[in-house]
């Protein structure tokens with residue numbers, strides 16, 4: 001017969017074979033939380049096994065599914081699903097009603113993360129001199145400019161497997177590797193380089209519109225952090241805690257001093273040495289860091305690494321690309337994303353997110369602003385051609401009267417007929433653990 005030592009109760013009880021920890025607790029009047037009644041649905045019976053983990057049964061499929069979704073450490077078990085073959089010491093993790101309220105996963109779509117320690121890449125970026133730029137802009141312009149800038153940056157970060165952790169006015173913080181993505185250290189650099197390129201593309205527009213130069217600085221550090229969902233109710237969000245976060249922020253700030261755009265720490269450099277082009281390096285003291293450290297200024301990726309494609313998972317000839325958190329779009333609203341060289345338009349309709357190539361097959365015009373009707377068709381806003389949202393097949397070709405009229409002219413007929421009935425490229429979408437995946441076939 002196994003023995004369980006319960007903490008913080010500091011009491012021990014015998015646990016017969018095939019009897020769960022939860023049942024043993026109940027029979028011995030331990031007030032063990034079990035919001036779902038021991039059905040393996042709420043996770044409030046969670047315990048941390050401090051000694052004797054090897055004496056616990058292997059998690060059942062049901063338990064493992066919940067533990068995986070919570071990113072729970074191996075020592076965490078659901079008491080209602082765990083039986084024993086030997087002695088253990090455990091700590092109950094949910095002790096009162098208040099704990100139950102925020103730990104129960106019943107009815108929650110997104111379970112969040114309970115807290116884990118991991119080595120990841122942390123990226124900070126900041127717009128140079130934005131305070132003085134913003135002093136000369138109207139409030140509307142400030143928000144418009146930041147949103148335009150962020151929509152590009154976020155897309156780049158997410159399609160390279162990163163996660164946005166926080167926005168701080170004109171600065172953002174992102175992480176790479178929280179889900180153990182392969183080569184995340186290199187994807188963090190790739191994202192940073194693409195961000196700088198995107199800013200270069202935006203510069204003429206910003207100069208024309210607002211009369212200002214526009215530069216950003218990026219700092220990346222690879223280090224250990226605690227990752228968890230922190231905050232109450234709807235404000236709970238993924239948060240990183242640890243010195244590595246402060247260091248990444250300081251590295252980003254050092255760009256000003258060294259007149260650079262992309263600096264990375266030595267820890268990060270050692271992991272990407274083979275893949276990056278180094279423009280320069282500096283030895284410096286950073287605020288809050290005891291010793292002098294070396295920072296590397298990165299100018300690009302080397303050879304084959306420049307061809308690095310966005311990561312995907314191949315399933316039945318479909319490449320599923322992770323495109324970040326499901327965008328919070330209003331009904332009918334759209335968002336543009338980029339996967340490698342594809343421009344993709346996401347549109348929300350009836351709680352689903354549809355994805356299309358952002359190019360009408362008729363004239364190659366951008367489809368943003370086109371709507372999906374109740375018959376499951378997307379209507380190209382330019383010439384009113386309607387396409388099935390599932391297959392992309394044409395339902396009604398060129399409803400536009402002018403196009404129909406032009407077909408009477410011989411010179412236009414050939415062009416129009418050549419493209420007639422060309423389907424729209426439609427991509428599959430699915431949602432997995434709060435992440436949007438876009439599937440590209442072939």
Ligand code: FES
Pocket residue numbers: 033034035036037038039040041042043044045046078079080081
């Ligand atoms: S009591 Fe709900 S999961 Fe164990």
